[in-house]
Amino acid sequence: MSDNKIHVYLMPGMAANASIFDGIKLPKDQFIVHTLEWFVPDKGMSLVDYAKKMCEKIENPNPVLLGVSFGGMLVQEMAKIIPTHKVIVVSSVKSKHELPKRMIFAKYTKVHKLLPTGLVNNVELLAKYAFGETVTKRLHLYEKYLSVRDKYYIDWSIDQIVNWDQEAPAENMVHIQGERDAVFPMANIEDCISVKNGTHTMIIHRARWFNEHLPTIILK
Numbered sequence: 001m002s003d004n005k006i007h008v009y010l011m012p013g014m015a016a017n018a019s020i021f022d023g024i025k026l027p028k029d030q031f032i033v034h035t036l037e038w039f040v041p042d043k044g045m046s047l048v049d050y051a052k053k054m055c056e057k058i059e060n061p062n063p064v065l066l067g068v069s070f071g072g073m074l075v076q077e078m079a080k081i082i083p084t085h086k087v088i089v090v091s092s093v094k095s096k097h098e099l100p101k102r103m104i105f106a107k108y109t110k111v112h113k114l115l116p117t118g119l120v121n122n123v124e125l126l127a128k129y130a131f132g133e134t135v136t137k138r139l140h141l142y143e144k145y146l147s148v149r150d151k152y153y154i155d156w157s158i159d160q161i162v163n164w165d166q167e168a169p170a171e172n173m174v175h176i177q178g179e180r181d182a183v184f185p186m187a188n189i190e191d192c193i194s195v196k197n198g199t200h201t202m203i204i205h206r207a208r209w210f211n212e213h214l215p216t217i218i219l220k
Contacts, residue, residue: 007060011036013069015148023207040153047160051077087173094169178202
């Protein structure tokens with residue numbers, strides 16, 4: 001930690017870019033914030049190998065890793081590779097046991113392979129996958145947020161999510177979940193900080209809550 005400041009790395013959710021964190025403002029006298037971006041995986045790349053490659057982008061020792069949704073799964077894999085100060089997952093899951101039934105169903109039936117991911121340039125459809133909500137009002141905003149539209153990346157991401165094999169949560173981890181999350185419903189989640197009326201996109205729409213609470217959560 002340079003100058004005794006804590007380095008915080010933010011990892012967006014599936015198909016999203018770092019603009020989802022535009023509303024997040026942490027006190028500059030305590031934290032240095034960095035953002036990470038998705039890259040298209042090599043053919044046949046595992047999530048573990050992807051995490052190793054992403055770890056190469058971490059330039060500071062013992063960082064805080066904060067990941068949203070699928071990014072939350074990724075930062076948990078990264079924390080198995082590098083030492084971290086803390087791992088915070090938002091709108092995500094901590095083990096395969098917290099995945100919703102439809103995703104477990106997909107794992108065994110491979111139904112997720114039939115999803116029309118070729119329509120990745122249809123932002124409405126992509127938002128349904130990535131954010132779990134139907135968007136018509138704020139379509140221009142979602143076009144800004146959801147910029148990773150490579151079909152191979154989308155197929156790979158969905159496959160990694162439904163086949164994620166983590167048995168138990170790691171220690172030194174904080175899970176923040178919205179009570180109205182439609183992608184990873186609260187009913188399956190244990191031991192988390194719940195955000196009243198928070199949806200899967202609360203990192204965008206409830207940025208004020210995060211700005212109020214994240215400093216304390218990180219320093220705890």
